[in-house]
Amino acid sequence: MDTQVTELIGRNWLVNDLLRAGLEVATPVRDRGIDLIAYLDLETRLEGDADSSAGFAARPIQMKAITGQRFTIDAKYAKFPDLLLVHIWHIENPAHTVAYGLTYPEMHALAEAKGWTATQTWKQHGFYNMSSPSKDLVISLQPYVMSPERWRQLVRGASPLRALGRVAEAEDAERHANEVGQLNGGQ
Numbered sequence: 001m002d003t004q005v006t007e008l009i010g011r012n013w014l015v016n017d018l019l020r021a022g023l024e025v026a027t028p029v030r031d032r033g034i035d036l037i038a039y040l041d042l043e044t045r046l047e048g049d050a051d052s053s054a055g056f057a058a059r060p061i062q063m064k065a066i067t068g069q070r071f072t073i074d075a076k077y078a079k080f081p082d083l084l085l086v087h088i089w090h091i092e093n094p095a096h097t098v099a100y101g102l103t104y105p106e107m108h109a110l111a112e113a114k115g116w117t118a119t120q121t122w123k124q125h126g127f128y129n130m131s132s133p134s135k136d137l138v139i140s141l142q143p144y145v146m147s148p149e150r151w152r153q154l155v156r157g158a159s160p161l162r163a164l165g166r167v168a169e170a171e172d173a174e175r176h177a178n179e180v181g182q183l184n185g186g187q
Contacts, residue, residue, distance in 0.1 A: 001067055001092060010065020010088045011035065013097060021148035023155055033080060034060040038155050059084050059155045061101075067092040069133050071141075073111050075126030077104045084154055086146070099146040101154060110140060 001009075018025050018038045026037040039058035060080065064072060065088040077083055081104055090096040102110070111117050114137070116128040130137060 006065050006067055006091060007063075010063055010091045013065070013088060013091060013094075014061070014063055014086065014099065017099065017146065018151060021151035023151055033062060033077065034083065035063045036061045038084075038151065040152070040155055057156050059157075061086055063088065065091045069138075071100075071130045071133050071137060073107045073116065073128050075122075078108070081105055082157075100141045100144045101146045101150070102144050106144070114140075 014036065015025050018036070023038045023040060026039065028034050028037065037058050037060050039056065041056050059082065061084045062077060062080075063086050064070075067090070069089045071087055077085060083104060084101050085104060085107055086099050086101045088097065088099045090098065108117070111122070111128060116122055116130075119128060122128050133141075
């Protein structure tokens with residue numbers, strides 16, 4: 001399957017997953033790092049939502065779809081600390097398709113914990129790619145597996161780390177993203 005077809009299937013899978021979660025979806029006209037925007041408005045608030053009186057809430061999404069498993073982190077996304085980076089694995093096999101959603105600060109905290117930011121590739125290019133994710137990585141990604149409730153939580157603004165009570169780790173990751181943004185000229 002060529003990469004364009006994989007991306008199209010991945011985007012359609014993601015749109016369907018977001019709609020099943022009761023969210024609305026918008027597609028930016030230009031590709032400037034954001035593939036989709038998932039949002040809740042007054043009419044799409046779900047019955048039983050803890051904060052059903054709140055107004056509009058949205059989350060930009062950058063999607064990485066693949067026919068197998070691959071995990072990448074790229075420093076160019078540090079300038080979007082609220083961007084949800086969604087890795088969709090096994091897009092060719094719907095029975096095994098899984099999505100992991102992390103913000104850049106969360107991804108960077110994971111990369112630091114795994115030692116990836118100490119590699120030459122990261123230091124020189126601000127990029128790390130794991131084409132065959134280890135069992136340890138798959139276990140580390142479990143808190144970030146997307147479900148209808150997790151989609152709604154993230155669109156409302158609750159990060160997975162905060163939801164798990166790992167506030168200090170989330171704040172450290174956010175601080176790092178701000179530092180990277182400043183080092184890159186605030187771009």
